[in-house]
Amino acid sequence: MCESFSGGSLNVNLQGVNPVPSTALACMPPSSPPKVLIVEDHLPTRRFLADNLAADGYAPLEADSARAGRALMAAERPALAILDLGLPDRDGLDLLRELRTHGDDMGELDSHLPVLILSGRATEVDRIRGFERGGDDYLAKPFSYGELRGRIAALLRRSSMRSAVGRVRVGTLELDPLSREVWVDGERIPLSKKEFALLRALAAAPTRTFTREELLRDVWGFRSMGTTRTLDSHASRLRRKLAVGRMVFIINVWGIGYRLLDGEAPS
Numbered sequence: 001m002c003e004s005f006s007g008g009s010l011n012v013n014l015q016g017v018n019p020v021p022s023t024a025l026a027c028m029p030p031s032s033p034p035k036v037l038i039v040e041d042h043l044p045t046r047r048f049l050a051d052n053l054a055a056d057g058y059a060p061l062e063a064d065s066a067r068a069g070r071a072l073m074a075a076e077r078p079a080l081a082i083l084d085l086g087l088p089d090r091d092g093l094d095l096l097r098e099l100r101t102h103g104d105d106m107g108e109l110d111s112h113l114p115v116l117i118l119s120g121r122a123t124e125v126d127r128i129r130g131f132e133r134g135g136d137d138y139l140a141k142p143f144s145y146g147e148l149r150g151r152i153a154a155l156l157r158r159s160s161m162r163s164a165v166g167r168v169r170v171g172t173l174e175l176d177p178l179s180r181e182v183w184v185d186g187e188r189i190p191l192s193k194k195e196f197a198l199l200r201a202l203a204a205a206p207t208r209t210f211t212r213e214e215l216l217r218d219v220w221g222f223r224s225m226g227t228t229r230t231l232d233s234h235a236s237r238l239r240r241k242l243a244v245g246r247m248v249f250i251i252n253v254w255g256i257g258y259r260l261l262d263g264e265a266p267s
């Protein structure tokens with residue numbers, strides 16, 4: 001069943017956790033319901049969300065402040081966070097910015113955590129700001145639970161490739177986001193943290209070409225943007241390290257950026 005959590009004033013609502021419905025959670029292993037963190041200071045809204053998410057097979061985690069939310073992000077590694085902006089101790093956007101600029105080197109927070117902003121601030125400017133700070137989706141209050149649930153399922157589906165829940169496989173390449181280990185053809189490949197972060201970013205959509213700007217933002221963060229040269233040197237080192245048995249996984253798409261390849265002998 002679900003693991004329990006107890007600590008401080010934070011609590012996890014596990015009431016009514018049902019078997020995982022196949023529709024909403026098709027991409028997740030049925031044995032571990034995805035943890036959804038709710039950062040919301042308005043108690044009735046938080047309870048409403050927790051009860052409904054639990055009934056839909058998720059494992060909700062509740063936080064009534066930005067501080068509590070940050071602590072649960074670090075301790076519980078949720079699959080997704082629903083983030084209110086008007087919080088008693090700190091603006092939700094500040095927490096979001098901290099999350100997105102949190103270097104992978106520090107390892108405490110998952111800077112790729114999918115975040116759905118759920119806020120009463122509903123103007124176009126508010127929504128744009130939310131996306132600029134790194135929100136993945138934005139839903140204005142008052143909201144429909146059905147729509148929220150649909151958006152959560154869509155976000156989790158998109159992030160499942162790089163989810164901490166499971167290993168990612170691309171051809172004979174395999175990576176484990178939790179242990180940060182990588183194997184090619186069963187052989188473990190030691191990578192630096194940035195090399196791993198770059199590979200994980202590419203593996204999020206193995207058939208897609210990522211632009212240099214996207215990769216710099218994803219791997220080096222919004223604030224401390226690395227340079228193109230930094231990216232290129234990491235990419236070529238990563239490519240060399242993964243070149244086991246003449247397989248090529250990292251492709252330089254000239255003038256655009258990089259993509260992952262299913263493993264192919266070099267020409």
Ligand code: CA
Nearest residue numbers: 041084086087
């Ligand atoms: Ca609020």
